[in-house]
Amino acid sequence: MISAHLPVLQVILPLLSAPLCLLFRRTYPSWLVALIMSWASFAIAAILLGQVLTGEPISYLLGDWAAPWGIEYKVDVLAAFVLLLVSGIGAIIMLFAPGSIAAEIPEDRVYLFYTMYLLTFSGLLGMVITGDVFNLFVFLEISSLSTYVMISLGKSRRAMTAAFRYLVLGTVGATFYVIGVGFLYQMTGTLNMADVADKLPAVTETRTILVALGFLTVGIGLKLGLFPVHLWLPNAYTYAPSVVTAFLAATATKVAVYALLRIYFTVFDVEAIEAYPLDEALLLLGLAAIVSMSAVAIFQTDVKRLLAYSSVAQLGYMIIGISFLTITGLAAGVLHVFNHGLMKAALFMVIACVFLRIKSVKIEDMAGLGKSMPLTMAAFVLAGFSLIGIPLTVGFVSKWYLITASIEQSNWIVAALILFSSLLAVVYFWKVVEIAYFRPRNDGAAPISEAPALMLVPLWILVGANIFFGIHTDLTITSAMAAAQSLMEVGP
């Protein structure tokens, strides 16, 4: 009985429990609510993925209103896979959060953090699960508005300006998305994704639809941190509280990539994207992102900002995978969405541990940490290996598929640039490792100890996942392949 309602519970549980945190007003009970809700969502996502991997996609009618008129929640393999990533990261981050949050957010505001976290969490899950283009906008705004608040909770006063600039750009992006949806509605008279897809081929040649696709791409691109419109991202990631950065870096941009996939392949189809040469444009932007942003990351002195630029570069890999418009390419993109979520969450969690102990995220202040925080820095090294793409880590698996996809198309230049960008990743990653391991701590600096066990355990669970899914690739590759196949088959 209850299992039939899992798709709606996935979104509604965190959404309804957010006000609970606000009522409790105390740190511990609101943390407990957030923790329980995150793990419940994770369990639901795991059940849903199990159901769709073995059976048909699930369609859930909200309030039992029939599909094109009412809002439909649609869980296919791709949606369930991204739901698993978002809720899994949320569950781990909530185990990790209390220690780090206590050091970075004043005690009387911590319950607000948990409230905002739950709203962002349900907004992101809703964006993934919905089958309605306007409903996606509503969830996008729920997650965005609460994200701005979470970023502004950062200690530095610059968190406030970073959040404000993100608010302006994010609102412009969301409004662009609404304009695109308006044009789609004008031409098709429906908002249900599958229904729009049915009616689009008749009008796909018109300029209105071309303009709609342009607005949708730019709007989602702003949210996604697509290369030339990523300007909000470095500051937002740098000045937000460390836990917030870890959560956002692993989920928010990934869900935007998912929204792009939905619009491109479920609402539109491969022929339309090819006809408007969007694939070539995306390929160029992706290549520009992986080379230029990796190069910019090398020159950063702040490790959080370094990882933020690296995130923009890694998003480039996903965009390149999508731009191939082949099954292998899409599977590589989807795999990297999942894998990059795992590695970036782990890396930013390391930074949260480091900040807890040395109260700084400057690379030069990390000297000698290899000795005084061995477990934390070992996690950094392993997650960094994954970022570079060293075999036996998840980063290797997705890069392998990405390079296979480019070689399939005999696109040697792209394959070479991907390898070159990985070399740049070695450079910026090694810069941090060298200082942490091979430079002794300044004389007279206060001795520091290892991060508390409550933070190390969730961190190492994620690092373990980085290696586990690098060796046992069954679940991730089966899901990514199935998702890519279903995306390519939709449409005539």
Added chain:
Amino acid sequence: MELFGLLNYWLVIVLMMIGFYIVIAQGNLVKKMVGLSIFQVSVFVFYISVGRVAGGTAPILADGIEVFSNPLPHVLILTAIVVGVATTALGLAMIVRIRDSFGTIEDDEILAIEKGEDDK
């Protein structure tokens, strides 16, 4: 007259460009929020215009009403208005906090202060 028949859409474009220009060109954060609101409102007008059916009345269930406007875009815009109000409120609240900690709401002065912090 084609021009007057599409007057709504021309106004939408004019409003949209005015709003977008203010967001980009104005250094004052409050003015930026005003621009952002105008930009959003232009989209609301666009949706409401899309819902109009020529010669239609209000969508009321009654005898003699055959042609009526499409209510769905109007309902969508109710949601979008709520989102817009929330965004404006949050943005203005942030501006208050920015003024508290920086002592100014001019973008270039804030950037200068931030650059000074970086150089230290």
